[in-house]
Amino acid sequence: xxxxxxxxxxxxxxxxxxxxxxxxxxxxxxxxxxxxxxxxxxxxxxxxxxxxxxxxxxxxxxxxxxxxxxxxxxxxxxxxxxxxxxxxxxxxxxxxxxxxxxxxxxxxxxxxxxxxxxxxxxxxxxxxxxxxxxxxxxxxxxxxxxxxxxxxxxxxxxxxxxxxxxxxxxxxxxxxxxxxxxxxxxxxxxxxxxxxxxxxxxxxxxxxxxxxxxxxxxxxxxxxxxxxxxxxxxxxxxxxxxxxxxxxxxxxxxxxxxxxxxxxxxxxxxxxxxxxxxxxxxxxxxxxxxxxxxxxxxxxxxxxxxxxxxxxxxxxxxxxxxxxxxxxxxxxxxxxxxxxxxxxxxxxxxxxxxxxxxxxxxxx
Ligand SMILES: Cc1cc2nc3c(=O)[nH]c(=O)nc-3n(C[C@H](O)[C@H](O)[C@H](O)COP(=O)(O)O)c2cc1C
Numbered sequence: 557x558x559x560x561x562x563x564x565x566x567x568x569x570x571x572x573x574x575x576x577x578x579x580x581x582x583x584x585x586x587x588x589x590x591x592x593x594x595x596x597x598x599x600x601x602x603x604x605x606x607x608x609x610x611x612x613x614x615x616x617x618x619x620x621x622x623x624x625x626x627x628x629x630x631x632x633x634x635x636x637x638x639x640x641x642x643x644x645x646x647x648x649x650x651x652x653x654x655x656x657x658x659x660x661x662x663x664x665x666x667x668x669x670x671x672x673x674x675x676x677x678x679x680x681x682x683x684x685x686x687x688x689x690x691x692x693x694x695x696x697x698x699x700x701x702x703x704x705x706x707x708x709x710x711x712x713x714x715x716x717x718x719x720x721x722x723x724x725x726x727x728x729x730x731x732x733x734x735x736x737x738x739x740x741x742x743x744x745x746x747x748x749x750x751x752x753x754x755x756x757x758x759x760x761x762x763x764x765x766x767x768x769x770x771x772x773x774x775x776x777x778x779x780x781x782x783x784x785x786x787x788x789x790x791x792x793x794x795x796x797x798x799x800x801x802x803x804x805x806x807x808x809x810x811x812x813x814x815x816x817x818x819x820x821x822x823x824x825x826x827x828x829x830x831x832x833x834x835x836x837x838x839x840x841x842x843x844x845x846x847x848x849x850x851x852x853x854x855x856x857x858x859x860x861x862x863x864x865x866x867x868x869x870x871x872x873x874x875x876x877x878x879x880x881x882x883x884x885x886x887x888x889x890x891x892x893x894x895x896x897x898x899x900x901x902x903x904x905x906x907x908x909x910x911x912x913x914x915x916x917x918x919x920x
Pocket of ligand 1: 584585586587588617618619661737739740789827831832856857858859877878879880881906907
């Protein structure tokens with residue numbers, strides 16, 4: 557009896573801002589590096605992949621760079637040219653034809669790039685000249701990251717304009733909305749945290765200053781879509797991409813949540829714990845943030861079927877986004893409903909070009 561009741565809520569409809577979703581099993585953003593080389597535009601293989609997963613209540617697209625400067629992964633798609641817009645249009649049309657919903661994740665990697673991927677071989681940009689010390693895969697192989705160039709104050713407005721243009725491109729391409737990627741150690745998170753932001757201008761120092769860029773990007777998206785079709789991804793306690801935690805995580809991310817609440821954006825997509833490493837609600841008051849925000853709370857990171865059923869049933873979260881399970885199970889909502897066995901994801905093909913490990917995971 558209890559099981560039947562529990563199952564029901566995860567599979568019920570939910571309204572995310574203005575977006576009507578058929579169920580609460582969402583697809584997390586997943587970079588797959590299979591866009592068309594040269595144009596970074598989505599192609600027919602990408603359409604097939606997304607259509608297979610259209611049963612999600614909401615698909616958050618793989619991260620899409622807002623400009624050539626925002627790029628840090630070979631094969632990752634862009635969302636700033638006409639060709640990219642057309643490629644995405646084929647995807648959104650196909651997902652909508654199956655009754656699905658899809659938002660675009662807007663991305664700038666900041667220091668997690670390499671001159672080989674940058675226009676004119678330029679240095680990657682960041683809040684401060686601090687090397688992440690990792691590796692970036694480029695056309696010339698796996699390259700050690702370099703010390704990035706600290707952005708000039710006046711350049712930030714230009715990147716905000718890139719966010720606005722990318723949001724407009726997403727709207728033209730038929731997306732239901734956008735998710736601002738402010739997680740996982742990329743540019744906006746680099747600005748949020750005092751570990752990577754040592755600036756002394758209006759984008760560094762105080763918490764209000766460190767939030768300024770992220771909120772400007774959110775506001776740019778709101779101008780295009782309206783607040784009820786804009787969301788954000790946050791990972792207050794993740795260490796992804798060698799971005800050390802802020803010295804006061806609760807204060808920074810709490811203040812950010814309050815600002816997002818005031819803007820009445822559609823959703824916050826929280827990575828609970830360290831991305832892909834550990835699911836935990838410690839290190840930040842996620843439940844408190846949910847109360848303070850008031851909009852849709854999408855939870856992610858290491859959720860199993862049982863955890864998702866329980867969290868949604870208790871009303872602790874509104875929806876659960878699955879990453880690796882959705883990558884390997886195109887019909888994940890159906891499998892969770894039936895409690896059917898799951899295909900295992902194969903990490904060797906996560907970022908490898910071609911259909912293998914991409915569109916060939918079988919449905920039930
Ligand atoms: C192959 C792969 C690609 C990913 N790409 C992105 C991405 O583009 N944007 C993002 O915010 N997170 C990305 N993530 C993180 C996932 O969205 C998710 O947070 C993580 O996999 C934990 O959820 P899971 O336990 O359900 O897989 C990626 C993860 C994987 C495994």
